[in-house]
Amino acid sequence: MSQDNAHAEHYHPTWKEYKWVALILFLITVVEVWVYYIPELVASKAFVPGLLIMSAVKFAIVVMYYMHLKYDHKLFRSLFVGPLLVAILTLLGLLFLFSKIAIRLSGGG
Amino acid sequence: MATVAASPTYTASATPQRSRLMSWLTTTDHKVIGTLYLHTSLFFFVLGGLEALLIRWQLMRPNSVVLTADQYNQLFTMHGTTMVFLAIMPLSAAFFNYLIPLQIGARDVAFPRLNAFSYWIFLLGGVFITLPIFFWVAPDGGWFGYAPLSGRTYSPGPNMDFWVLGLQILGISSLAASFNFATTIINMRAPGMNLMRMPMFTWMSFVTQFLIILSFPVITIALVFLQFDRFFGTTFYQISAGADPLLWQHLFWIFGHPEVYILILPAFGLVSEVLPTNSRKPLFGYPVMAYSGILIGFLGFGVWAHHMFAVGMGPIADTVFGLTTMLIAIPTGVKIFNWIFTMWGGSIRFTAAMKFAIALIAMFVIGGISGITHASPPSDLQQTDTYYIVAHFHYVLFGGAILGIFAGIYHYFPKMYGRTMNETLGTWHFWLNFIAMNLTFFPMHFAGMLGMPRRIYTYDAGQGWELFNMMSTMGAFLLAPATLIFIYNFFRSKKHGEPCGPNPWDAPTLEWSIPSPPPEYNFAKIPMVTSRYPLWDLTHPERTAEIPHTQTGWTEATQQTGEHDMAPMHIETETRTAKELGIPMPSSTIKPFFVALGIVLMFSGLLFLPKGMKVPAFALMFGGTAMWVGYLYAWLTTPLEDHH
Amino acid sequence: MSASADAAHGHHYTTTGLDNRKIAIWAFIGSECMLFASLISTYLIYKGKSLVGPFPHTPWTDPSSGKVFPAILNIPVTSASTFVLLMSSLAMVLALSAVENRGKPLPPGAGAWDKALTSSKLWLWMTCLLGAGFLAFQAYEFTSFVHEGLTIRRNLFGSSFFTLTGFHGAHVTAGVIWLGSLLAIDYKRGLQPSDALAVDLAALYWHFVDVVWIAIFTLLYLIPG
Numbered sequence: 001m002s003q004d005n006a007h008a009e010h011y012h013p014t015w016k017e018y019k020w021v022a023l024i025l026f027l028i029t030v031v032e033v034w035v036y037y038i039p040e041l042v043a044s045k046a047f048v049p050g051l052l053i054m055s056a057v058k059f060a061i062v063v064m065y066y067m068h069l070k071y072d073h074k075l076f077r078s079l080f081v082g083p084l085l086v087a088i089l090t091l092l093g094l095l096f097l098f099s100k101i102a103i104r105l106s107g108g109g
Numbered sequence: 110m111a112t113v114a115a116s117p118t119y120t121a122s123a124t125p126q127r128s129r130l131m132s133w134l135t136t137t138d139h140k141v142i143g144t145l146y147l148h149t150s151l152f153f154f155v156l157g158g159l160e161a162l163l164i165r166w167q168l169m170r171p172n173s174v175v176l177t178a179d180q181y182n183q184l185f186t187m188h189g190t191t192m193v194f195l196a197i198m199p200l201s202a203a204f205f206n207y208l209i210p211l212q213i214g215a216r217d218v219a220f221p222r223l224n225a226f227s228y229w230i231f232l233l234g235g236v237f238i239t240l241p242i243f244f245w246v247a248p249d250g251g252w253f254g255y256a257p258l259s260g261r262t263y264s265p266g267p268n269m270d271f272w273v274l275g276l277q278i279l280g281i282s283s284l285a286a287s288f289n290f291a292t293t294i295i296n297m298r299a300p301g302m303n304l305m306r307m308p309m310f311t312w313m314s315f316v317t318q319f320l321i322i323l324s325f326p327v328i329t330i331a332l333v334f335l336q337f338d339r340f341f342g343t344t345f346y347q348i349s350a351g352a353d354p355l356l357w358q359h360l361f362w363i364f365g366h367p368e369v370y371i372l373i374l375p376a377f378g379l380v381s382e383v384l385p386t387n388s389r390k391p392l393f394g395y396p397v398m399a400y401s402g403i404l405i406g407f408l409g410f411g412v413w414a415h416h417m418f419a420v421g422m423g424p425i426a427d428t429v430f431g432l433t434t435m436l437i438a439i440p441t442g443v444k445i446f447n448w449i450f451t452m453w454g455g456s457i458r459f460t461a462a463m464k465f466a467i468a469l470i471a472m473f474v475i476g477g478i479s480g481i482t483h484a485s486p487p488s489d490l491q492q493t494d495t496y497y498i499v500a501h502f503h504y505v506l507f508g509g510a511i512l513g514i515f516a517g518i519y520h521y522f523p524k525m526y527g528r529t530m531n532e533t534l535g536t537w538h539f540w541l542n543f544i545a546m547n548l549t550f551f552p553m554h555f556a557g558m559l560g561m562p563r564r565i566y567t568y569d570a571g572q573g574w575e576l577f578n579m580m581s582t583m584g585a586f587l588l589a590p591a592t593l594i595f596i597y598n599f600f601r602s603k604k605h606g607e608p609c610g611p612n613p614w615d616a617p618t619l620e621w622s623i624p625s626p627p628p629e630y631n632f633a634k635i636p637m638v639t640s641r642y643p644l645w646d647l648t649h650p651e652r653t654a655e656i657p658h659t660q661t662g663w664t665e666a667t668q669q670t671g672e673h674d675m676a677p678m679h680i681e682t683e684t685r686t687a688k689e690l691g692i693p694m695p696s697s698t699i700k701p702f703f704v705a706l707g708i709v710l711m712f713s714g715l716l717f718l719p720k721g722m723k724v725p726a727f728a729l730m731f732g733g734t735a736m737w738v739g740y741l742y743a744w745l746t747t748p749l750e751d752h753h
Numbered sequence: 754m755s756a757s758a759d760a761a762h763g764h765h766y767t768t769t770g771l772d773n774r775k776i777a778i779w780a781f782i783g784s785e786c787m788l789f790a791s792l793i794s795t796y797l798i799y800k801g802k803s804l805v806g807p808f809p810h811t812p813w814t815d816p817s818s819g820k821v822f823p824a825i826l827n828i829p830v831t832s833a834s835t836f837v838l839l840m841s842s843l844a845m846v847l848a849l850s851a852v853e854n855r856g857k858p859l860p861p862g863a864g865a866w867d868k869a870l871t872s873s874k875l876w877l878w879m880t881c882l883l884g885a886g887f888l889a890f891q892a893y894e895f896t897s898f899v900h901e902g903l904t905i906r907r908n909l910f911g912s913s914f915f916t917l918t919g920f921h922g923a924h925v926t927a928g929v930i931w932l933g934s935l936l937a938i939d940y941k942r943g944l945q946p947s948d949a950l951a952v953d954l955a956a957l958y959w960h961f962v963d964v965v966w967i968a969i970f971t972l973l974y975l976i977p978g
Contacts (some may be wrong), residue, residue, distance in 0.1 A: 014850060015870055022843040029839065033832045036975050048976055055971035059964045066846050066960045073771055075295065077781045083783030086323055086410055087790035094359060094794040097414065097426055218775040284784065290778045298768040322780055326788035333916070334795070340827065343905050343912035345795070351804040351909055360791060662768070670766045 013065055021065045028054050118388060135697035137221035138629055142228050143207030147518075150233055151596070156239065157191035158592060160184045165549075165585035168578050169569035181566035182249035184267070189243050189252030190272065192477070193372065194279050195235045197506065200514045201375035204232070205290050205314050209524060211620035211627060212308040214299025214636050217695060219292040222744060223285055226701035231282035233709040238275025241268065248272030251564065252518070253365065256346035256357035261339045267716060273336050274712045280325050281708065286323035299619070300666030301638035301659075305399070308618045312399045313378030316406040320367040320374070323410065328364035331357060340718055355420060362413035370409045372506060373473075373612060374402060376513025377444060380466040383516045384448055386616040387463040388455030391642060391652060394447040401440030408437045418486040419493045427486040434484035441477055445470060460614070461535025465516035465624060468543055472508025476501055479554065480548040494564075497557025510716035515542075522599070523613045525682070527625040528606030534598040541591035549584030552577035611680065617642035617653070623681040630692040633683035634676035637663055639648060643678045693750045700744040707737025778954045782961045789965050792920055793972060796913040800978040803908035807901060816949040825903055826974055827894065833891030835970045838925075841883030842963045845932075848876035849956045853947060853949045873944050873952075877936045880959065883894075884929040891922045914973070924962045931955045 013021075032054050035041045064070040069077050136142060164184050169173040176184065201752045206228075210218055218224050237494070241247040250259040259269045294315045307315070334345035335357070344350035346357055384391045392398060414422060414430040422430075448470050457463065463482055479501040483489040515538075523529045556577040561568065568574060612621040619636060620627075640646055640658045663700055666675060687694045711733030717726035767773065806813025807822035814821050851873040859867055869875060895915070898904075905915040932955055938944060944952060 010852065012850070014777070015847065018846050018850075025718065025839050025842075026836065029832070029835060031974055032971065033828065033928075036828060042977065051971050051975050054789055055967050058967045062842060062960055062964050062967065066842050066963075068819075071771065075769060075771065075776070079776070079779040079783055079956060082319075083323055083786045087786040090327075090363060090410065090787070091790045091794045093411075094363075095797055098353065098355070098424060098798045101785075219777065288784075291780050292773050295776050296767045296769055296771060296773050300766075300768075302768070322784045323787050326784050327791045330788060330791035330795070334912075337905070337912070339918060341905065343916070344907075345916075346908050346913050351799075351802045353798065353802070356795065356798065360795075414936050562815065592868045666766060669770060674766065741875075 137695040146203035153195035160188040165582040169582040178566040183247040215297035221695040227286040229702045229705035234278030287318040291318040306641045309381035310378035313374040314633045324364045324367035331360035362416045366413040367409045376510040379517035383466040387458045390455040393450035401443045404440040418489045462520035464539045469512040476504030495557035495619045496553040496561045500553035530602040538594045545587035552580040617645040628686040703740040704737045792917040799909040803910045840889045844879035850945045
């Protein structure tokens with residue numbers, strides 16, 4: 001059937017890749033938790049961006065390798081990335097609208 | 110042609126021992142489900158219209174006592190909720206169901222049983238949310254249900270419980286259908302039917318599905334919060350606990366604005382079929398029409414806060430949302446002009462459908478322009494919450510969506526029933542409807558500009574509103590006979606309409622290449638498509654000479670299944686049944702109905718919780734859950750098709 | 754599952770050559786992005802807006818009783834549950850890989866580990882157990898929070914926290930049930946390469962639930978507010 005063709009065309013990673021992916025995920029998580037316990041790092045300006053980048057990397061490699069978007073039909077990529085972008089933009093828009101900046105500029109305080 | 114016969118031979122294949130009701134309850138045929146949607150939503154359209162008549166009767170004169178304030182609140186809430194969720198959306202769904210598979214050359218939707226489930230849960234959800242109005246315990250917080258006013262503190266009764274739970278149920282229907290149709294359009298197109306050859310209705314439906322996929326989760330969550338607040342005492346909308354009163358408004362309109370395009374885009378798609386066919390010319394600027402639809406859909410997610418300019422969001426938010434809102438006028442304007450250019454130089458045939466389609470262009474322009482006047486925040490502050498807004502969105506939704514859907518019904522009725530609707534009655538319906546809607550909604554602009562607020566159940570004399578309200582009420586009472594003519598015509602034509610062949614309008618797209626009504630399998634041989642207007646290629650090649658013709662996609666198709674199931678573009682005259690032709694059809698099943706019923710019972714249980722009636726509450730919730738889980742399991746373990 | 758039944762019917766033509774169900778599950782996952790974005794947005798909007806404690810990252814003294822509520826989030830426990838969920842994703846891909854490669858001969862000199870990699874039952878069990886383990890951590894977290902005075906009604910933090918993580922937990926539960934039914938099929942008749950798509954659908958859902966947790970772990974637990 002159709003999916004057999006689709007599977008034959010697309011390379012599927014194996015244990016060789018999977019174990020590295022798991023190791024990277026594990027290491028990033030360790031770093032994330034580790035920095036949480038270093039007060040100097042928590043106080044630094046790079047703390048929040050650093051955490052966001054680390055979790056974005058984890059997010060991306062799970063999606064690319066475990067959900068094999070990297071190897072799969074490009075249709076699936078657009079079906080996922082499009083909604084994800086709308087979701088992220090909506091989240092950022094909402095955070096802005098409820099933020100102190102937006103409220104201060106409105107003259108309310 | 111043999112297929113002109115009113116009762117084609119293949120109808121005999123419906124199992125005779127089953128009663129009519131049983132065959133509806135168990136159907137998985139997208140065409141039957143489409144007509145079920147059509148009849149159900151027309152019923153709700155009439156119901157919503159009757160609610161509107163009561164509203165207009167109350168507002169006809171100052172200080173009227175036809176309705177109490179409480180009854181009025183229930184009526185305007187249910188009028189909005191009914192028209193949006195139970196009339197226009199499912200009327201569009203009727204066309205999604207009936208037309209999408211036919212227009213793309215498919216034998217059914219991607220998931221026929223899920224499709225049946227979508228319909229049944231829509232019907233049961235519609236009944237759930239509608240029944241309370243007959244006992245005056247209907248939802249009374251507006252179709253937008255602003256929290257905290259819709260919370261338990263300010264709406265203690267069961268009224269808003271019905272609304273919260275009813276909308277959750279209806280959301281399941283829309284989401285299930287959207288996954289189904291998105292998949293159908295992506296994956297069930299006939300060989301050669303690439304994206305730039307899809308009929309414009311399918312294109313607009315495609316955009317609509319993604320709007321549903323992305324916007325309905327947001328209202329689901331907003332409703333979950335409200336549901337938890339009302340039933341379990343959470344604090345999402347409790348101002349006393351520090352909650353932000355704008356949270357609901359933002360979440361609601363992140364859903365609510367795309368919802369507006371969910372309502373209008375399918376109607377745009379329908380008139381984009383009616384106009385070229387009746388102008389006997391290809392659609393002007395086809396690619397731009399498709400792109401502008403996508404752009405409207407995408408920008409639709411970036412304008413939600415223009416519903417909230419009056420709450421004071423600050424200059425940055427106001428500027429951004431004002432600008433994005435004005436931007437949407439560009440792709441919409443492109444559509445308007447392309448429709449006009451489609452008619453330009455064409456040899457126009459003024460069928461009833463065509464009249465409605467042309468009226469949509471004119472009426473939607475009025476609604477669109479009044480919309481731009483409140484895209485600007487300072488101007489919006491004058492207009493917001495007045496009858497001017499009511500006038501605006503009725504021009505968009507009645508003058509846009511409803512007129513487009515009427516155009517679609519007149520145009521596609523022959524395909525559905527093998528008979529045309531009566532054109533004389535259609536013309537009467539059109540003119541009466543057209544005059545009545547303008548008489549109803551145009552004076553509202555003036556009442557609004559004179560300061561008449563929305564959602565008030567009565568008003569004092571001497572504010573200059575009397576004349577306009579009287580006109581609106583007269584118009585509304587004229588809409589009733591117009592609609593009656595339509596309903597009469599609709600049901601009469603099913604039995605006594607003029608029998609017609611497969612293509613009474615000489616239309617160019619695939620759905621017209623098969624008998625009317627189509628056989629259960631739609632296409633005996635899947636057509637192999639070479640251009641955007643396959644039927645005109647056969648009958649009027651001069652009309653499509655300038656459009657590229659290729660055979661892309663054919664090789665892949667024949668590699669997948671072999672050629673035996675496909676044939677180059679042709680007029681279908683096959684009259685044998687699916688069984689005789691060996692075409693596997695999804696078997697009929699009652700399971701989707703019971704899954705839907707179980708879910709609705711599960712939600713109904715919650716209604717008893719605030720009253721402290723724990724026994725019926727838990728009995729319904731556990732019983733309903735057991736029912737839907739059990740039937741879902743049975744559904745998933747049964748193959749889609751009989752192996753015959 | 755109807756998966757195998759449909760796969761046996763090999764004659765349906767599709768435009769892209771892909772299976773309908775896989776397109777639908779990706780559309781569904783896209784929809785879920787918006788669902789969780791709404792939940793996460795609400796949590797972040799209400800961060801620091803609660804009028805009474807307990808709070809996630811800072812202690813709170815009840816002005817009426819003088820009782821001190823410590824910062825409630827338990828990072829070590831949640832780090833452990835995060836690790837468990839990440840590892841379940843590894844088990845999931847190995848289960849899919851085992852189903853896809855069923856019946857292929859092992860290379861000469863293959864060891865016990867290579868053999869273990871071919872067992873879909875083993876890896877489905879692992880995924881289910883790790884998923885259940887995550888749920889156990891969550892049950893522990895929820896009950897200890899309630900004991901420490903944080904309920905879903907207590908404050909904005911409680912409402913948004915329990916609803917968001919509860920929704921995620923409900924998704925994990927659905928995933929465990931889904932994988933459990935695949936396991937049941939595996940015991941009944943053995944999952945074949947022709948069932949790979951059915952396993953892939955469950956896997957995609959499972960990994961998506963995992964990436965949602967990756968976002969939640971950072972945004973809720975690690976970033977103090």
